[in-house]
Amino acid sequence: MASGEQGKYEFAVHHSLFALLNAMLDCIVVGGGITGLTVAYELSLRGLQGVLVEAEDRLGGKIHTVVEDGFVVELGPDAMVTLKPEALALCTELGLADEVIAAQTRPAYVIRDRRFYPIPSGLFALVPGRVRLRDIRWVSWRGRLRAAGMPLQVLLHPVPPDADVPVGPTFRRWAGDEFTTWVVEPLLAGVYGGDIERLSLRATLPQVATRRTEFLRSLLRSRPRPSGTPETPFRSLRGGLTVLVERLRERFGSVEVRTGLPVEGIHRSEMGWVVETAGRERWRARHVVLTIPPGAAARLLRETAPDVADLLTRAVLEPTAVVAYAWPGTWDWLGTGFLVPRAERRWITACTWLSQKWPRRAPEGWNLVRVFLTGSTPMPWPEMDDETLARTVWQEFIELVGVPAVPHRVWVQRWTDGLPQYTVGHLTWVEAVEGAVARYPGLHVAGAGYRGIGLSDCIRQARQVASRIME
Ligand SMILES: Cc1cc2nc3c(=O)[nH]c(=O)nc-3n(C[C@H](O)[C@H](O)[C@H](O)COP(=O)(O)OP(=O)(O)OC[C@H]3O[C@@H](n4cnc5c(N)ncnc54)[C@H](O)[C@@H]3O)c2cc1C
Structure with a gap:
C-alpha cells in the first residue's frame, strides 16, 4: 500500500x-x-x-393488531388479564385508562364429543373446590367425585415446595385422569400450548405448586361461586393492543x-x-x-x-398460529369462545369469537372469530401452506359450531417461535x-x-x- x-x-x-x-x-x-x-x-x-x-x-x-375496513383483528395476544396487574397499570400510566375495555361477560365453552359446555369462571384458577361439581358437566360424575377428593389427595401426595414436577401426572394423582384430561389440559393449553405431561407445575401454576398451604385452604374452605359469574378477568384496548x-x-x-x-x-x-x-x-x-x-x-x-x-x-419454543375469519350475517353464538381438549384430536386448540367477546371488533352485521393452533394438537398443521391450513381449520370450525357460512376475509399469522415451553x-x-x-x-x-x-x-x-x- x-x-x-x-x-x-x-x-x-x-x-x-x-x-x-x-x-x-x-x-x-x-x-x-x-x-x-x-x-x-x-x-x-x-x-x-x-x-x-x-x-x-x-x-x-407478538402484539400484532390488524386494523382494516372496520375490523380490529388481534393476531397475537388478545387480552390483558386483571389477575396480573402490570399491563393494565402500564396502560393507566400511559394515559390509556379510558381506552380500556372489558370482555363481554358471556361464558367460554369447552368441547367434549362435539358438545359445548360452559366453563364456570372459578375453574380458571384450577381449583375444583371453587366451583360446584355439578357445573363441570362435561366430566362424568365419577370423574367429578374423584376431583372432589383433591384436598385429601394433595395431603396424601404432597409436592415439596422446591420440587419440580410435571403438571399432568401430578394432577392425575390429585384429581384423577378424567379431570386432568378434560379440564386441566385444555385450560393450560389455551395459554401455553404445550404438553401437560412435560410442563412444569412450578413454572406454569405457581399458585398451586409453591403456595401449597394457601392452595389447600382454598380447596377446603372456599365457597363455590355461582356459575357464570358476571365478572370477566379479560381486558383490552378499544383500538386493539397495538x-x-x-x-x-x-x-x-x-x-x-x-x-x-x-x-x-x-x-x-x-x-x-x-x-x-x-x-x-x-x-x-x-x-x-x-x-x-x-x-x-x-x-x-x-x-x-x-x-x-x-x-x-x-x-x-413451540410454533403457534392464529387464523382469523370474518363473514357477514347475524349469528348470535353462545359465548365468547371455546377450548378444544387435546383428547378430541382436532386442529383447533382454542377459538375466540372476537366480535362477541369485545365491542366493535367488526363492522355492524359481521362476525369475526380467531382460531388458535398450537403444538398441543396432534395435527400436522405447521407443514401446511396457508391456504390449505385456513380451509382445513374452517371446515372443522363450521362442523363444530354449525355456521352455514363462507368466510369473506381470512388472516393467517404463524408464530414460528410462538410460545416458550416451561x-x-x-x-x-x-x-x-x-x-x-x-x-x-x-x-x-x-x-x-x-x-x-x-x-x-x-x-x-x-x-x-x-x-x-x-x-
Ligand atoms: C398467539 C399468541 C397469543 C397470545 N395471547 C396472549 C394473551 O391473550 N395475553 C397475554 O398476556 N399474553 C399472550 N401471549 C403471550 C405474549 O403475547 C407474548 O409472550 C409476549 O408478547 C412476548 O413479548 P416479548 O417482548 O418477550 O417477545 P416478542 O414479542 O417475541 O418480541 C421479540 C422481538 O424481537 C425481535 N427480534 C428477534 N430477533 C431479532 C434480532 N436478531 N434483531 C432485532 N430484533 C429481533 C422480533 O422481531 C420481535 O419483535 C400470546 C402469544 C401468542 C403467540
Whole structure:
C-alpha cells in the first residue's frame, strides 16, 4: 500500500473509531416486543441515552393488531388479564385508562364429543373446590367425585415446595385422569400450548405448586361461586393492543428506535458492548438488553458469551398460529369462545369469537372469530401452506359450531417461535441463565422465554432490568 493510501486508510479507521467512541450510549435494547418497548420506555423516563433495534418493520413483536375496513383483528395476544396487574397499570400510566375495555361477560365453552359446555369462571384458577361439581358437566360424575377428593389427595401426595414436577401426572394423582384430561389440559393449553405431561407445575401454576398451604385452604374452605359469574378477568384496548405499542413508542425521548434491522453480532469492548446489524450499522453502549427469543439470543452470543449461548440453545419454543375469519350475517353464538381438549384430536386448540367477546371488533352485521393452533394438537398443521391450513381449520370450525357460512376475509399469522415451553427444569434453567449472564457486566436478558409469558410478566421483567441498569 502506498504511504499516501495508508495514511487515508488510517484516517478512515481512526475516524470511524472516533465516531464509535463518540456514540457511547447507556443502553442498546435488542427486540421491539412488549419487553423491549417497556425497557426502552423506562430508560427514556430517566433520560438515559439508548437505541432500540428491531428486526421487523413494525414494533410490537407478538402484539400484532390488524386494523382494516372496520375490523380490529388481534393476531397475537388478545387480552390483558386483571389477575396480573402490570399491563393494565402500564396502560393507566400511559394515559390509556379510558381506552380500556372489558370482555363481554358471556361464558367460554369447552368441547367434549362435539358438545359445548360452559366453563364456570372459578375453574380458571384450577381449583375444583371453587366451583360446584355439578357445573363441570362435561366430566362424568365419577370423574367429578374423584376431583372432589383433591384436598385429601394433595395431603396424601404432597409436592415439596422446591420440587419440580410435571403438571399432568401430578394432577392425575390429585384429581384423577378424567379431570386432568378434560379440564386441566385444555385450560393450560389455551395459554401455553404445550404438553401437560412435560410442563412444569412450578413454572406454569405457581399458585398451586409453591403456595401449597394457601392452595389447600382454598380447596377446603372456599365457597363455590355461582356459575357464570358476571365478572370477566379479560381486558383490552378499544383500538386493539397495538395502541399500547404506539403509546409506548410516543414516549421515547432519549431512546432512538430503529426498525427493519436484524441484529447480527454482539461483541464486548473495553467499555461495554458493540451491537452490529446486517447492514453494518453499529452502536456501543454500557448495557445491552436482549429481549428476543432465547434461541435468537444464543446465536448472537455464540462467540462473545459461549456459556450463556449454550444454555440459551436449550430453550424450547413451540410454533403457534392464529387464523382469523370474518363473514357477514347475524349469528348470535353462545359465548365468547371455546377450548378444544387435546383428547378430541382436532386442529383447533382454542377459538375466540372476537366480535362477541369485545365491542366493535367488526363492522355492524359481521362476525369475526380467531382460531388458535398450537403444538398441543396432534395435527400436522405447521407443514401446511396457508391456504390449505385456513380451509382445513374452517371446515372443522363450521362442523363444530354449525355456521352455514363462507368466510369473506381470512388472516393467517404463524408464530414460528410462538410460545416458550416451561417444561420441568425451566426455573432451574432460568436461574442458570441468569447466573451465567451476571458474569458479563452490562449484559441482560428478559422476555417471554424466561419468567412468565403473559404481557404483564414481560412488563414486570422489563422493569426489573431497567432498575438493574439504573443501579
Ligand atoms: C398467539 C399468541 C397469543 C397470545 N395471547 C396472549 C394473551 O391473550 N395475553 C397475554 O398476556 N399474553 C399472550 N401471549 C403471550 C405474549 O403475547 C407474548 O409472550 C409476549 O408478547 C412476548 O413479548 P416479548 O417482548 O418477550 O417477545 P416478542 O414479542 O417475541 O418480541 C421479540 C422481538 O424481537 C425481535 N427480534 C428477534 N430477533 C431479532 C434480532 N436478531 N434483531 C432485532 N430484533 C429481533 C422480533 O422481531 C420481535 O419483535 C400470546 C402469544 C401468542 C403467540
